[in-house]
Amino acid sequence: xxxxxxxxxxxxPTAVINSSLVGVFKTAKDRGADKVYGMLYGIQGxxxxxxxxxxxxxxxxxDIDLLKRTPSSFLGSCRYKLPEIKDGKEVYxxxxxxxxxxxxxxxxxxxxxxxxxTIKKLSDYAIIxxxxxxxxxxxxxxxNDLACTDHTPGFGSAAKYIAATCKEVIRDSLVYGTSSVxxxxxxxxxxxxxxxxxxxSKGEDCQGVDMLLLPELPLDPKSFTEKVRLLLQERKSIVxxxxxxxxxxxxxxxxxxDSHSDAVDAFGHMRLNGTARYLANMLADELGVKTRAIELSxxxxxxxxxxxxxxxxxxxxxxGAAVKAAFEGETGKVIVLQRVxxxxxICITDSxxxxxxxxxxxxxxxxxxxxxxxxxxxxxxHYIRPLIQAELSPVMVDGLPRHLRLEEF
Amino acid sequence: xxxxxxxxxxxxPTAVINSSLVGVFKTAKDRGADKVYGMLYGIQGxxxxxxxxxxxxxxxxxDIDLLKRTPSSFLGSCRYKLPEIKDGKEVYxxxxxxxxxxxxxxxxxxxxxxxxxTIKKLSDYAIIxxxxxxxxxxxxxxxNDLACTDHTPGFGSAAKYIAATCKEVIRDSLVYGTSSVxxxxxxxxxxxxxxxxxxxSKGEDCQGVDMLLLPELPLDPKSFTEKVRLLLQERKSIVxxxxxxxxxxxxxxxxxxDSHSDAVDAFGHMRLNGTARYLANMLADELGVKTRAIELSxxxxxxxxxxxxxxxxxxxxxxGAAVKAAFEGETGKVIVLQRVxxxxxICITDSxxxxxxxxxxxxxxxxxxxxxxxxxxxxxxHYIRPLIQAELSPVMVDGLPRHLRLEEF
Numbered sequence: 001x002x003x004x005x006x007x008x009x010x011x012x013p014t015a016v017i018n019s020s021l022v023g024v025f026k027t028a029k030d031r032g033a034d035k036v037y038g039m040l041y042g043i044q045g046x047x048x049x050x051x052x053x054x055x056x057x058x059x060x061x062x063d064i065d066l067l068k069r070t071p072s073s074f075l076g077s078c079r080y081k082l083p084e085i086k087d088g089k090e091v092y093x094x095x096x097x098x099x100x101x102x103x104x105x106x107x108x109x110x111x112x113x114x115x116x117x118t119i120k121k122l123s124d125y126a127i128i129x130x131x132x133x134x135x136x137x138x139x140x141x142x143x144n145d146l147a148c149t150d151h152t153p154g155f156g157s158a159a160k161y162i163a164a165t166c167k168e169v170i171r172d173s174l175v176y177g178t179s180s181v182x183x184x185x186x187x188x189x190x191x192x193x194x195x196x197x198x199x200x201s202k203g204e205d206c207q208g209v210d211m212l213l214l215p216e217l218p219l220d221p222k223s224f225t226e227k228v229r230l231l232l233q234e235r236k237s238i239v240x241x242x243x244x245x246x247x248x249x250x251x252x253x254x255x256x257x258d259s260h261s262d263a264v265d266a267f268g269h270m271r272l273n274g275t276a277r278y279l280a281n282m283l284a285d286e287l288g289v290k291t292r293a294i295e296l297s298x299x300x301x302x303x304x305x306x307x308x309x310x311x312x313x314x315x316x317x318x319x320g321a322a323v324k325a326a327f328e329g330e331t332g333k334v335i336v337l338q339r340v341x342x343x344x345x346i347c348i349t350d351s352x353x354x355x356x357x358x359x360x361x362x363x364x365x366x367x368x369x370x371x372x373x374x375x376x377x378x379x380x381x382h383y384i385r386p387l388i389q390a391e392l393s394p395v396m397v398d399g400l401p402r403h404l405r406l407e408e409f
Numbered sequence: 410x411x412x413x414x415x416x417x418x419x420x421x422p423t424a425v426i427n428s429s430l431v432g433v434f435k436t437a438k439d440r441g442a443d444k445v446y447g448m449l450y451g452i453q454g455x456x457x458x459x460x461x462x463x464x465x466x467x468x469x470x471x472d473i474d475l476l477k478r479t480p481s482s483f484l485g486s487c488r489y490k491l492p493e494i495k496d497g498k499e500v501y502x503x504x505x506x507x508x509x510x511x512x513x514x515x516x517x518x519x520x521x522x523x524x525x526x527t528i529k530k531l532s533d534y535a536i537i538x539x540x541x542x543x544x545x546x547x548x549x550x551x552x553n554d555l556a557c558t559d560h561t562p563g564f565g566s567a568a569k570y571i572a573a574t575c576k577e578v579i580r581d582s583l584v585y586g587t588s589s590v591x592x593x594x595x596x597x598x599x600x601x602x603x604x605x606x607x608x609x610s611k612g613e614d615c616q617g618v619d620m621l622l623l624p625e626l627p628l629d630p631k632s633f634t635e636k637v638r639l640l641l642q643e644r645k646s647i648v649x650x651x652x653x654x655x656x657x658x659x660x661x662x663x664x665x666x667d668s669h670s671d672a673v674d675a676f677g678h679m680r681l682n683g684t685a686r687y688l689a690n691m692l693a694d695e696l697g698v699k700t701r702a703i704e705l706s707x708x709x710x711x712x713x714x715x716x717x718x719x720x721x722x723x724x725x726x727x728x729g730a731a732v733k734a735a736f737e738g739e740t741g742k743v744i745v746l747q748r749v750x751x752x753x754x755i756c757i758t759d760s761x762x763x764x765x766x767x768x769x770x771x772x773x774x775x776x777x778x779x780x781x782x783x784x785x786x787x788x789x790x791h792y793i794r795p796l797i798q799a800e801l802s803p804v805m806v807d808g809l810p811r812h813l814r815l816e817e818f
Contacts, residue, residue, distance in 0.1 A: 013584050041586045072580035079585070164714055164809050171481035172711040174818045175422050176488070177450045205812045294706045302581040305573055306714055308808065388808035399717065399797035400573050403614045409583045 003032060003105040005323070007054075008039035008046065009073035009140075010080075010111035010118065014154030015161070015304040016315040017140045018067045018074045018404075020110045023319020024138065025054050026064065028106075031327055037102060040408060043109070043118050044078035047094060051102075057406055066404040068312055069394055071304035074406060081114065082121045085128070092125050099133055106134040106326035110319070112141035112152075116334055116358040123332030123354060134326040137334035137354055138318050142301045144193035147360040148352040149336035153318055154301075156311030156387030159197035161303040162186060163388060165296060166201035166209055166241065173237045178290065181228060181238045181283050184209070185276030185295040188243040192216050192364045194300065196376045197384055198241035210238045215245035216364050217373035219254060224279075225286045227374060232289060244275050254278055305401045309390030314347060321349035345386035412441060412514040414732070416463075417448035417455065418482035418549075419489075419520035419527065423563030424570070424713040425724040426549045427813075428477045429519045430484065432728020433547065434463050435473065437515075440736055446511060449817060452518070452527050453487035456503060460511075466815055475813040477721055478803055480713035483815060490523065491530045494537070501534050508542055515543040515735035519728070521550035521561070525743055525767040532741030532763060543735040546743035546763055547727050551710045553602035556769040557761045558745035562727055563710075565720030565796030568606035570712040571595060572797060574705060575610035575618055575650065582646045587699065590637060590647045590692050593618070594685030594704040597652040601625050601773045603709065605785045606793055607650035619647045624654035625773050626782035628663060633688075634695045636783060641698060653684050663687055714810045718799030723756060730758035754795035 007024045009017055021038070028036050038057075040050040052075075058064060067074060083091055099107065109119050116137045123135035139146050144155035166184065173182045186195045192214025202208025210231060213219055231238050246254045255274040258281075276293035284291040318335040325333060333351040340346050368380040394401035416433045418426055430447070437445050447466075449459035461484075467473060476483060492500055508516065518528050525546045532544035548555050553564035575593065582591045595604045601623025611617025619640060622628055640647050655663045664683040667690075685702035693700040727744040734742060742760040749755050777789040803810035 013581060071577045073584045076586050077584040160808060167809060168480045168711040168713060169707055171812060172422060172707050175482045175486040177485050205814055297703045298578055298581050302577040304577060391805060396800060399569060400576060403580060405614055
């Protein structure tokens with residue numbers, strides 16, 4: 001049997017998105033694929049006929065191991081949304097004629113809920129137009145906001161980086177023995193999963209963060225300030241983890257109180273930041289306490305020097321499972337993770353209809369948010385804990401982690 | 410022989426400052442010290458009679474290995490400056506009577522150039538007043554701005570973290586294939602050593618940062634903007650590392666153009682930040698390009714999960730050498746590192762008169778800054794490279810690096 005396949009990466013990168021790429025590449029090769037093409041810059045690049053033959057770039061076992069340790073999207077990415085099928089005939093014809101030219105039997109797209117919209121539309125189009133090309137979604141997002149899956153590859157490593165960094169910042173915050181409030185800003189537009197991961201900093205050797213502000217519950221600045229004031233009577237150093245997407249009761253983002261920016265990205269998402277800075281300044285003004293704001297920023301999604309081995313392995317597995325499913329005839333599906341055992345932690349892969357997943361956001365359940373919206377439940381901590389376990393040591397060359405890159409980048 | 414010694418930590422912490430503490434503790438014990446006291450919150454805490462018996466807290470070899478991997482100052486820190494001897498008789502009398510009460514023979518202070526001022530004054534006072542207590546400085550600072558030493562423990566690990574993070578951010582910055590400028594803000598009030606370390610991101614697998622702005626040379630916003638505009642014609646993603654202390658020709662800090670803050674710390678240093686944000690906004694306005702600002706912030710000095718083994722080892726050695734020197738009768742000295750061979754890299758310890766070091770800042774030599782002030786020379790890169798070599802793996806417990814802490818913190 002002779003098959004060509006093509007794979008792309010889309011949306012915001014993660015520290016393990018290339019493990020999924022390796023999973024697709026290696027499994028496709030092992031299962032008899034002839035060529036494995038990689039589209040550059042996702043579907044947007046494919047429309048400009050930008051693609052590579054991955055065998056020309058992933059040549060050795062060392063390349064594979066380096067790629068698993070390389071942050072960001074090896075093939076580049078895009079935030080391009082396909083038009084509705086009825087509105088974009090030309091776009092779809094162009095894509096399908098290119099896929100036919102390349103003799104593609106299966107198309108894999110590694111991305112989040114926005115990117116799964118691409119798989120939904122392409123698989124719908126294929127069915128409508130009688131194409132037998134298979135379209136499979138491979139989930140990734142640090143945000144963990146995909147529906148129908150226990151969790152999302154990329155989340156565990158970001159959670160591990162966040163928890164480890166919180167531990168370090170908490171140690172740092174205590175040195176002077178003076179009253180201070182540190183506000184850590186963590187990614188998460190509408191879902192507070194990543195911010196919740198800061199709670200894992202608590203353990204035998206660390207008091208953990210004192211408060212967590214998630215976007216799932218509105219923030220009342222007055223009662224928040226009062227809570228911090230009371231906390232400062234108990235202990236000197238307070239560390240608060242806040243989601244960049246924390247909102248007020250009237251629906252405005254906290255950062256909007258401060259910022260002039262209203263830029264939106266291609267998906268209509270507002271570009272967020274400044275939440276920690278705003279809150280730190282507010283607390284300094286209201287309480288006369290020394291404050292500092294720290295944005296974990298991009299490092300959360302690209303810290304490949306501190307990944308979870310569980311996450312790396314699962315990222316590989318969802319890529320492999322997508323190939324297996326497509327080669328067995330499935331299409332219009334997304335590979336999901338299903339937790340079949342808590343202790344020991346065991347997750348298996350399954351597939352779900354992409355229509356259930358595309359454009360749907362999974363938020364932190366309200367019952368997992370406690371203390372009037374400023375902490376999370378043990379259930380939530382137990383849910384995340386297995387996802388940050390074990391490590392994949394970087395390959396260190398001349399003192400720094402080595403990566404694999406395409407000449408294009 | 411029966412000796413008690415006391416050790417304190419002062420100034421901003423580093424990822425390896427506790428290795429120096431271990432070096433003092435273990436060497437003092439090995440050389441026959443009876444009690445090794447740790448002052449809490451540096452000399453400021455000592456004045457309030459806050460101290461611990463370190464043997465009660467560092468009990469096992471595992472404790473020692475955890476302490477080497479624990480960021481921030483195990484004993485707490487302060488930014489307290491002793492009064493001049495002539496102005497502060499009571500303060501000095503209080504300190505010396507306490508040291509005599511504790512039967513202290515040697516006093517070790519781990520800190521930067523501000524902290525060495527404490528050693529200078531205390532050793533001067535001892536000589537003037539006929540005390541035979543020995544006072545030794547143990548150097549630490551991520552800033553690498555201490556005089557008379559090849560480099561400073563703490564710098565190598567911060568440099569390694571910065572270079573590794575730059576590599577990851579550079580990969581991340583390239584994914585969309587669109588024009589963008591990323592401005593990374595790096596610590597360094599008056600010396601650009603840490604920002605220079607971003608140049609180490611360049612290698613076989615990474616194009617490295619495109620520009621480096623150091624505080625040693627004034628920034629001309631107009632010619633800087635023009636340079637970025639020209640660079641954007643050559644490549645799409647530009648990454649610029651900028652020191653938080655970058656100044657204009659008129660002596661103002663860049664961040665002052667934006668910020669309302671003029672708060673100063675106890676040493677009269679202005680609190681800096683917002684340099685990257687200001688420059689990113691300026692470039693977006695002037696060039697119409699997408700920009701983002703990332704502050705590496707506190708993580709530079711507390712990322713003990715990514716330290717240099719060379720740095721950890723040297724931090725231990727300077728602590729040990731201070732004990733050896735004091736026990737052999739030296740006082741009023743600071744342990745320094747002397748590079749005796751480039752290839753292979755070999756550094757030995759030596760001691761220098763504290764008067765040559767206290768309150769002196771070592772800046773990046775102008776001849777090591779190139780390209781009209783926007784890059785650094787190969788000499789500078791060769792100088793830093795050996796300092797980031799090798800690793801000390803974190804002790805991972807339940808998915809996170811384990812630390813050692815005092816109950817007080």
